[in-house]
Amino acid sequence: MKLHLGGQFSFYIPGHPHQVDVPLEKPSRLSEILTRLGIPVAEINLAVVNGELVELQSAVISQQDEVKIYPPVSGG
Amino acid sequence: MYGTTAKVLRVNLTTGAMAIETLSEDFYRLYPGGKALAGYILLKELPAHTEPFAPENVLVMANGLLTGAPVSTATRYVVSARSPLTNGYGESEAGGFWGPELKMAGFEAIVFTGRAPQPVYLWVHDGQAEIRPAAHLWGQETAPVQETIRAELGDDKIRVLQIGIAGENLVRYAGITNDLRHFNGRNGMGAVMGSKNLRAVAVRGSQRYQTLAYDSEALMALGRKLAKGVRESPQAWDLQQRGTPGLVEALNTGGILPTRNFRQGTFENVDDVKWEAYEKQLLTARRSCYACAIRCKREVAIDGQVSVYGGPEYETVGAFGPDCGINDLHAIAKANELCNAFMLDSISTGATIAFAMECFEHGLIGLDDTDGIELRFGNAEAMLQMIVRIARRQGFGDLLAEGSRRAAEKIGGEAKFFAMQVKGQELAMHEPRGKYNVGMGYAISEIGADHLVVAHDPTLANPDSLTFKNARSLGIAVAQPPRSLSDEKMNHFYILERWNSLEKAIGYCFFGPAPRSFILPEEVLVSINAATGWDMTMEEALQIGERATNMARIFNLREGFSRKDDTLPERLFQGLENGPLQGNAIPRDEFEHALTVLYGLKGWDPETGQPTQERLEALSLGWAADSIGMR
Numbered sequence: 001m002k003l004h005l006g007g008q009f010s011f012y013i014p015g016h017p018h019q020v021d022v023p024l025e026k027p028s029r030l031s032e033i034l035t036r037l038g039i040p041v042a043e044i045n046l047a048v049v050n051g052e053l054v055e056l057q058s059a060v061i062s063q064q065d066e067v068k069i070y071p072p073v074s075g076g
Numbered sequence: 077m078y079g080t081t082a083k084v085l086r087v088n089l090t091t092g093a094m095a096i097e098t099l100s101e102d103f104y105r106l107y108p109g110g111k112a113l114a115g116y117i118l119l120k121e122l123p124a125h126t127e128p129f130a131p132e133n134v135l136v137m138a139n140g141l142l143t144g145a146p147v148s149t150a151t152r153y154v155v156s157a158r159s160p161l162t163n164g165y166g167e168s169e170a171g172g173f174w175g176p177e178l179k180m181a182g183f184e185a186i187v188f189t190g191r192a193p194q195p196v197y198l199w200v201h202d203g204q205a206e207i208r209p210a211a212h213l214w215g216q217e218t219a220p221v222q223e224t225i226r227a228e229l230g231d232d233k234i235r236v237l238q239i240g241i242a243g244e245n246l247v248r249y250a251g252i253t254n255d256l257r258h259f260n261g262r263n264g265m266g267a268v269m270g271s272k273n274l275r276a277v278a279v280r281g282s283q284r285y286q287t288l289a290y291d292s293e294a295l296m297a298l299g300r301k302l303a304k305g306v307r308e309s310p311q312a313w314d315l316q317q318r319g320t321p322g323l324v325e326a327l328n329t330g331g332i333l334p335t336r337n338f339r340q341g342t343f344e345n346v347d348d349v350k351w352e353a354y355e356k357q358l359l360t361a362r363r364s365c366y367a368c369a370i371r372c373k374r375e376v377a378i379d380g381q382v383s384v385y386g387g388p389e390y391e392t393v394g395a396f397g398p399d400c401g402i403n404d405l406h407a408i409a410k411a412n413e414l415c416n417a418f419m420l421d422s423i424s425t426g427a428t429i430a431f432a433m434e435c436f437e438h439g440l441i442g443l444d445d446t447d448g449i450e451l452r453f454g455n456a457e458a459m460l461q462m463i464v465r466i467a468r469r470q471g472f473g474d475l476l477a478e479g480s481r482r483a484a485e486k487i488g489g490e491a492k493f494f495a496m497q498v499k500g501q502e503l504a505m506h507e508p509r510g511k512y513n514v515g516m517g518y519a520i521s522e523i524g525a526d527h528l529v530v531a532h533d534p535t536l537a538n539p540d541s542l543t544f545k546n547a548r549s550l551g552i553a554v555a556q557p558p559r560s561l562s563d564e565k566m567n568h569f570y571i572l573e574r575w576n577s578l579e580k581a582i583g584y585c586f587f588g589p590a591p592r593s594f595i596l597p598e599e600v601l602v603s604i605n606a607a608t609g610w611d612m613t614m615e616e617a618l619q620i621g622e623r624a625t626n627m628a629r630i631f632n633l634r635e636g637f638s639r640k641d642d643t644l645p646e647r648l649f650q651g652l653e654n655g656p657l658q659g660n661a662i663p664r665d666e667f668e669h670a671l672t673v674l675y676g677l678k679g680w681d682p683e684t685g686q687p688t689q690e691r692l693e694a695l696s697l698g699w700a701a702d703s704i705g706m707r
């Protein structure tokens with residue numbers, strides 16, 4: 001899957017990329033994939049799969065999916 | 077007394093008389109600078125119903141207690157006066173270098189009264205002050221004025237705070253800049269300076285904050301810890317990497333990116349204005365405010381030229397971009413330059429143009445009114461032309477220079493529904509239909525629609541998040557969803573407003589302390605006590621914030637404001653037109669109920685919004701009851 005790291009989430013991945021490719025052998029829960037990558041799921045405010053907002057806890061992701069995650073944003 | 081110079085410089089611009097006042101420690105512990113000191117001075121010294129542009133208006137520039145301390149984000153000062161935009165308590169904060177330099181020059185605050193017979197600027201250096209002629213600076217853009225002042229005083233390290241031609245021309249939302257890159261944008265404080273014929277305040281000082289501090293070693297140790305904390309904090313890291321323009325994409329995804337005058341919550345051309353585009357097309361470097369390790373400021377190049385005015389912040393991208401239906405980042409950067417060269421508040425400027433665009437599209441105004449300019453959503457060239465006209469008060473710009481509320485009254489008909497303002501001040505670029513406490517902040521804020529009253533709702537929505545956990549020591553106990561107006565949500569508001577008002581009193585930037593960012597409430601307390609030698613508790617600190625808010629409220633009550641002014645533009649009680657929150661509106665009944673609950677927590681009368689005598693006494697504000705006829 002393609003994972004777009006919005007806001008601060010690049011911070012948790014070595015090299016701080018905006019985007020990473022995550023190989024998936026079988027469809028998996030998004031929250032579990034992110035936890036495995038070291039991304040704290042509690043910090044996620046919005047998760048988008050293929051352009052649609054999804055429930056983070058229940059979303060299941062396959063290899064061809066495009067996922068974007070964003071933290072809460074405040075003030076500017 | 078430690079931690080402060082405790083000196084206030086008083087300048088009567090009419091007579092040229094100046095005096096220095098020394099504040100006592102007992103006083104300072106209740107009103108430790110910034111919003112608290114400014115509110116006190118305005119309430120005590122400004123007669124009720126003084127016209128904002130009259131010489132009698134009092135203009136206060138006040139550092140916070142910690143402004144200039146060697147601690148990241150302790151950089152802010154407040155400018156206050158009766159606002160020509162709202163006719164109420166006026167206030168605007170800025171960071172940068174000017175506040176710290178003023179402290180190094182020996183002063184915490186400058187209080188201006190009167191009106192200079194000719195244009196002048198004030199030169200403050202190491203305990204001295206001098207009023208100097210500024211006729212040769214009048215009518216010029218801000219960059220050459222800064223250069224001229226530095227050259228004629230013979231020191232290129234002088235920090236120059238100034239207005240531009242927008243302030244000279246009394247545009248009701250003219251702002252103030254320091255170092256060309258940091259802005260007291262809101263509430264028309266620049267126009268008040270202009271009305272006093274005061275173009276600039278130049279400062280230079282050689283004192284060090286460490287010499288003022290009670291325990292300078294403890295303060296330095298905290299400074300080092302926080303500088304390290306910046307590197308370890310994901311939020312601070314993001315602010316450094318992307319800065320505020322990084323917000324665009326996330327807001328759009330959540331359906332809360334104000335688009336076409338707040339009709340919509342998503343912008344179809346968001347890719348053209350989001351961070352990746354900004355980084356590619358504009359970014360040249362990152363900069364900072366005084367001693368701040370976060371470095372959230374952007375430097376940009378336009379047409380290959382590095383701009384002397386820094387890069388547009390999120391608010392500016394939002395106001396001149398999606399809110400005007402514009403997807404041209406180059407034009408947005410140009411708009412930013414124009415605002416800063418003429419010194420206009422970019423939020424109110426963009427929002428007022430968006431308002432006019434909607435009036436134009438509805439046929440309420442036509443080409444005859446707009447000097448032949450096709451003022452439609454998406455027309456970047458029209459937007460740029462209008463900024464120049466507003467600053468110069470030329471043609472249709474003269475009407476828009478009055479702000480959207482006054483312009484709507486003139487235009488008539490349904491124009492008032494298109495003016496996205498509260499108490500006369502335009503909404504910042506945050507859509508409250510997706511975060512209800514932001515809406516409550518717009519409604520209740522004494523300065524009109526302001527987005528920095530409380531931390532925004534999503535930061536306290538998940539009990540397991542870092543942002544939520546860091547807010548626990550403030551008394552936040554139960555996480556709440558962004559679109560809730562529950563009693564517990566109002567409790568969040570009450571606590572967070574006390575906290576944010578404290579930040580504005582002691583000089584911290586919104587991007588420093590938790591829950592927005594990484595500095596823990598306990599660490600803020602450590603900084604206060606290390607600077608002063610006090611034994612302040614969290615409750616005493618939060619009372620400083622609540623006291624400051626109440627003084628601003630009393631100021632407004634005195635001017636005739638009441639509960640009916642704590643409301644929102646009609647559009648926000650109606651559904652968003654597109655995006656994931658399409659159809660979502662702020663529920664009016666729940667909003668009114670929540671306002672009553674919040675008044676209760678604040679100790680304010682539910683009908684009038686007036687603080688009770690009991691609450692005023694508890695906040696050591698018994699003296700202020702007189703000014704609203706309570707005794």
Ligand code: SF4
Binds near residue numbers: 171172364368587
């Ligand atoms: S976080 Fe940004 S705006 Fe705040 S003090 Fe630091 S550099 Fe300035």
